[in-house]
Amino acid sequence: MDWINAILQGTLLGGLYALFAAGLSLIFGVMRLVNIAHGDLIVLAAYLGLSVTTALGLHPLLALLVVVPVMGGLGYALQRLVLNRTLGDDILPPLLVTFGLSVILQNALLEVYTADPQKLQAGPLETASLTVGPLAIGVLPLLMFATAVLVIAGLQxxxxxxALGRAFRATSDRQDIAQLMGLNKAHVFGLAMGLSLAVTALAGVFLGIRTAFDPAGGGSRLIFGFEAVIIGGLGNLWGTLAGGIILGVSQNLGAQISPGWQILTGHLVFLLILAIRPRGLFPRIDG
Amino acid sequence: MSPDMSRMTTPPAGLQVSRATPASRLAGIAALILLPVLIAAPWWAGSFGLRLMGEFCLYLALATLWNLLAGYAGLVSVGQQAYVGLGAYAAFGLAMLADVPILWAVPLAGVIGLLLAVPVAALIFRLRGAYFAIGSWVIAEVFRLFAAQTTSLGGGSGISLAPEVVKSIAATRPLREALSYWLALGAVVLVLGAVFLILRSRRGLALTAIRDNELAARSLGIDIWWTKFSVYIVTAGLTALIGALIGLQKLRISPDSAFSSNDWTAFVIFIVVIGGIGTLEGPILGTLLFFLLRETMADLGSYYLIALGIVAIVTMLKAPQGLWGLIRARWGLELFPLSRRVRGPNP
Amino acid sequence: MPDPLLSVSGLSAFYGDFQALYGLSLHVQPGEVVAVIGANGAGKTTLMRAITGLIRQAGEVRFKGRPLARLRADEIAATGIALVPEGRLLFPSLSVEENLIIGGQLGRKGPWDLAAVYALFPVLKERRAFPGTALSGGQQQMVAIGRALMSNPELILMDEISLGLAPIVIRQIYEALPGITGEGMAAVIVEQDIAKAQSVSERLYCLQEGRVSLEGRSADITREAIAAAYFGV
Incomplete structure (x- = not known):
């Protein structure tokens, strides 16, 4: 029974990982940008959620009404002011600039919020559960999973x-011809990053409700999201959800063996899949 | 520095191909004078100074290696802390669990790093372009988590080098510190020499060709995968060697510090980017600047990292060739004779 | 003579350090069909890319009297210039209909909409749900033309629309041309087939090594003059 429960909880956890991954996948799809600061932006969203809930006394889920647009706006500005300047044939500038951004964010959060772990208080929602036969399913994990499914369906x-999606696909296909259609590349990329960080806001607030977080936690969130993307297959959003589930289940099964093996098992399963299916389990068939 | 070595082909009569420049000859002479002074440091530098200079050497070595990887081979790894930590853990493990003499354990740690890099490369080379970067980070996490599971080396909290092993390095503390420094100095000379020779070899030419135009390089028959692969594993081996020396200098390892992303990747990347990526001189300039800033701003804590990050981003956006690139563009200086120059007969 | 719709004067264009156009000048009157001919590498495609803002250029390009030099490619498109690029360059992840719709996403008013394009090229309506790149070359060319028309431009630039197509398909596409330019739209047609270029255009420019080597009324120019201008003999 422990094992079935582990699989179930892992599946639901996979929803959170898919939320980590969706924004990453989106910007890679539109502009081939890999954002190393993605995980730190998730943590930033969690801290924004913390500030909003404490300042306004709001429930974390209501705080989303503030955090999502703020993160979205930040994403648009970041893209227009900084990241658009790095795009080109060379992969070095975007990688190094987002890496620098990651270090800056981490340390800025450290200065503002200290290294103490924080948590978003969601009241009774945190402990509420449904009993299905012998299994107890937490309402919060269920809500997270449902949100992930909705977000991915929405993105799809x-x-x-x-029209926005058409502009994204056209720009991704042929940047210069897309401009001839009257699409301002810089604006389209800004919208993509804005949307990516809006999803990141959801991921960050759910992360903060589910578990304690600290400024140093961005790296592992980036990695989980990245692993979900690669396991599922590049460019396939539903595959990313499947990738997140596989990662979540692997981690929870690993934890059954020994708590120290939880994260490690996830990484090993990822490497195994990379070894046998380098294009992921559900690669997009390009037309 | 060595004299002109480009004798692969004979240039047309009247033309001379040379790599050396007045600046590079001067730099060579300066290095020859500087080296004995540096070797003699234990007699003129205090304990603190010696430690700082040793650390400088190790950082310069890490920066030079990362520069070879990212700046020349286009393999932008953000997970080289994997090999720093691996080297330190391997050296400690060999010395404390297998009773290998510690001074043998250091080069052996390098060999282990090189060997382990083979399957790692086979795996993460499947990730294209930018995703390779995150893949390299996953590897570092896997190594760190394995280290944390190694209870015989202290598990998650780490372990100090056993006193009898410490004593086996050298009998007295000053001698130990001197030896540790000499090893670091030797390592950086080895790394700089190795990278210099790699870049001057045919393989180095191939790297430059790949960096400039991958498609054209492939059509010229350069095996890109193999070239990148060999750079990756050599870099990994040397990075593990440096990691072992870092462990030896600190006399203590723990998963979080030996595999620290900030210490062994963030700082190193900032050093190279600010100094000048894709040049051999850049990391030297960057490391000098890094230590200068660190010694004056260290008490600013995380603001120091924020400032470095901002400077690195601005550098990448405004002067992607870094400080050395600016210097070179302005004065045409080159300390390491890498480029070839063709000179006609004097009119 | 009325003010030209498009006037290009002293246009130079570069790919990195390589200069492809040298101080080139030409003009197009409202509603006029102008042909541009020239050997491979003469700078025809570069001229199209420079006018539409896709490459760096020096010199003056005015459209309806307005200088285009400081505008981005998308802003130039919004002034009413559309390009049918060489090689068609449809968006592979968009369906035929989406390729057309995105051509009209600037929302400029005019006679061209989905229905009008489908009336011009009925086969596209049957294939509307296919990915653009799943069509035959000729049909892809129709999509590329339709995509440009959807923005209701005042000037349409067509770069090598018959390249790589079977003669029967080329004839089909050129038969549709009067239906396009008949609406008062000006056109610049880049064409390798000199006879074709002469027959569809009112005036003609011949490029050679990035410069105009011949210009004149298409009906008046002799084959000998063209041959001389074409090959620089």
């Missing part, structure tokens, strides 16, 4: 059914 719809 946006990508394939809206």
């Amino acid at each position: 719809w946006m990508f394939y059914r809206t």
Whole structure:
């Protein structure tokens, strides 16, 4: 029964990892940018959630009404002011600039919020659970999972059914011809980063409700998101959800063996999949 | 520095191909004068100074290695702390668990780093371009977590080098400190020499060709995968060697410090980017600047890292060739004779 | 003579350090069809890319009297210039219909909409849900033309629209041309087939090594003059 429970909890945890991953996947898809500061931005969102909840006395989920637009705006500004200048044929500038950003964010958070672990208080939601037969399913993990499914469905719809998604795909296909259609590349990229960080805001606030966080935790969040993307297959959003689930289940099964093996097992499963299916389990078939 | 070595082909009559420049000859002479002075440091520098200079050497070595990897081979790793930590853990493990003499354990740690890099490269080379960077970070995390599971080396809290092993390095403390410094100095000379020779070799030319135009390089018959692979494993081995020396200098290892992303990757990347990526002189200038700033700003704590990060970003955006690139563009200086110059007969 | 719709004077263009156009000048009147011919490497495609803002340029380009030099490519498109690029360059992840819709996303008013493009090229309506790149070369060329028309431009630039297509398909596409320019839209047609270029255009420019080597009324220019200008003999 412990094992079934571990798989179930791992699946739900996978939803959170898919939220970590979705923003990463989105900007890679649109502009081939790998944002090393992605994990630190997730942690930043959690801290913003903390400030909003303590300052306004709001429930963390209501704080999303503030955190999501703030992060979205930050993403747009970051892209327009800094990251657009790094894009080109050379992969070095975007990597090193986002790496620098990651270090800056980490240390700025350290100065502002100290190294003490923090948590977002969500009241009864944190402990509420549904009993299904012999299993207890937490309402919060369920909510996180449902949010992840909704976010991915929403992104999928946006990508394939809206004018914005069309602009994203066209710009991703051929940047110069997309400009001839009247699309301002800098603006389109700004919107993509804005959307990416809006999703990151959701991920950060859920992270903060679920577990304690500190300024140094960005790296591992980036890595979990990245592993979910690669396991699922580049460019496949539903694959990313599957990747997140595989990662979450692996970690929880590892924890059953020994608590010290939780994270390690996730990494090892990722490396195993990289070894046998380098393009991920569900690679997009390019038309 | 060695005299002109480019005798692969004969230039047309009347033209001379040379790599040496007046500046590089001067730098060579300066290095020859400086080296004995540095070797004699234990007699003229205090305990603190010696330690600082040893650390300087190790940072310069790490920066030079990362520069070879990212600046020349285009392998932007953000996980080289994997090999720093591996080297330190391997040296401690060999000395404390297998009773290998510690001075043998150091080069052996380098060999272990090189060997382990083979399967690692086979795995993470599957990740294209920028995703390679995060893949390298995953490897560092895996190494760190394994180290934390190694209870015989203290598990998550780490371990100090056993007193009898410490004593086996050298009988007295000053001698130990001197030896530790000489090892660091020897290591940086080894690393600078190795990287210099690699870049002057045919393989180095291939690297430059790949960096400039991967497609054209491939059409010229350069095996890109193999070239990058060999640079990766050599870099890993040397980085592990430096890691072992770092462990020896600190006399203590723990998963968090030996595999520290800030200490062994962030600082190193900032050093190279600010100094000048893709030049051999850049990391030297960057390391000098780094230590100068650190010794004056150390009490600013995390503000120091924030400032470094901002400077690195501005450098990347405004002067991607770094400080050395600015100097070179302005005065045409080159201390390491790498480029070839063609000179016609004097009119 | 009325003010030109497009006037290019002293235009130079560069790829890195390589100069591809040398102080080139030409003009297009409202509603006029102008052909640009020249050997490979003469600078025809570069001229198209320079006018639309895709590459760095020096010199003056004015459209409806307004200088374009400081505008980005998307802003130039918004002034009413559309390009049918060489090689068609459809968006592979967009369907045929999406390729057309994105061409019209600037929302400029005019006669061209989905229905009008489908009326011009009925085969595209049947294939509307296909990925753009799953079509035959000729059909892809129709999509590329339709995509440019959807923005209701005042000037359409067509770069080598017959390149790599079968003669019957080329004839089909050129038969559609009067339906486009008949709406009062000016056109610059870059074409390798000199006879074709002469027959569809009112005036003609011949480029050679980045400079204009011949210009004149298409009907008046002799084959000998063109041959001389084309090959620089």
